[in-house]
Amino acid sequence: MKTPNLLPYDGYANYIPNFIYESNNTFFEKLLKEVNWKHDEITLYGKKIITKRQVAFEGDIAVAYTYSKQKKLANPWSHVVLELKQKLEKELNTQFNGCLLNLYATGEIGMAWHSDNEPELEKLGIIASLSFGATRSFQLKHKHTQEKIEVALENGSLLIMNMESQQNWVHQLKKETKIKEARINLTFRQFQK
Ligand SMILES: O=C(O)CCC(=O)C(=O)O
Ligand SMILES: [Mn+2]
Numbered sequence: 001m002k003t004p005n006l007l008p009y010d011g012y013a014n015y016i017p018n019f020i021y022e023s024n025n026t027f028f029e030k031l032l033k034e035v036n037w038k039h040d041e042i043t044l045y046g047k048k049i050i051t052k053r054q055v056a057f058e059g060d061i062a063v064a065y066t067y068s069k070q071k072k073l074a075n076p077w078s079h080v081v082l083e084l085k086q087k088l089e090k091e092l093n094t095q096f097n098g099c100l101l102n103l104y105a106t107g108e109i110g111m112a113w114h115s116d117n118e119p120e121l122e123k124l125g126i127i128a129s130l131s132f133g134a135t136r137s138f139q140l141k142h143k144h145t146q147e148k149i150e151v152a153l154e155n156g157s158l159l160i161m162n163m164e165s166q167q168n169w170v171h172q173l174k175k176e177t178k179i180k181e182a183r184i185n186l187t188f189r190q191f192q193k
Contacts, residue, residue, distance in 0.1 A: 006140070010164065012161065012164065013169075017157045030079075034079060037101075040055045053104055059075075063098045063191045066118065092126070097191050101184065101187075104184075106181070120191050122191065124162075126161065127163075127190075128187070129158065130158055134179050135183075136179065137150060142168060142169055
């Protein structure tokens with residue numbers, strides 16, 4: 001599963017289209033149904049805001065994650081997410097103990113520039129990002145040089161990033177108002193034990 005590194009320096013990002021191949025899109029439907037989706041509550045300038053994006057956090061019992069200053073405990077693995085996790089672990093020869101899930105109802109919903117560099121994550125860990133549904137544009141930007149890389153994340157694709165790339169690059173999911181279809185993204189992560 002060797003594809004070229006998308007990043008010219010200071011990290012590693014690998015895009016594998018059709019990592020999950022299925023003709024009838026059952027994963028999208030199963031994820032919609034089986035995952036305990038919630039609109040996220042974040043605190044911005046001291047105000048509670050309910051996001052348009054829906055999220056979920058699943059993982060091993062012991063895993064907790066501080067995200068937008070809120071501590072989240074993992075929900076137990078749902079059947080469908082566990083199935084995807086096992087496939088990833090087998091193909092990548094590694095293990096994941098948590099997964100953050102995002103549901104974007106339309107292209108009007110995106111995610112602003114950030115890095116996935118929370119202190120709870122393994123320093124040398126990897127992040128495996130699976131996408132289902134609408135194709136959306138994902139960008140990476142170097143923190144110092146500002147160089148930008150763009151990749152379209154298609155249904156069934158896998159994007160792998162390592163932690164060095166989180167230290168040196170930020171990423172965002174662009175808003176694309178013309179897109180009316182939903183997209184689901186799963187980022188499998190390695191939390192320190
Ligand atoms: O939806 C995506 O592809 C990006 C999600 C993301 O960056 C995150 O959950 O941290
Ligand atoms: Mn992220």
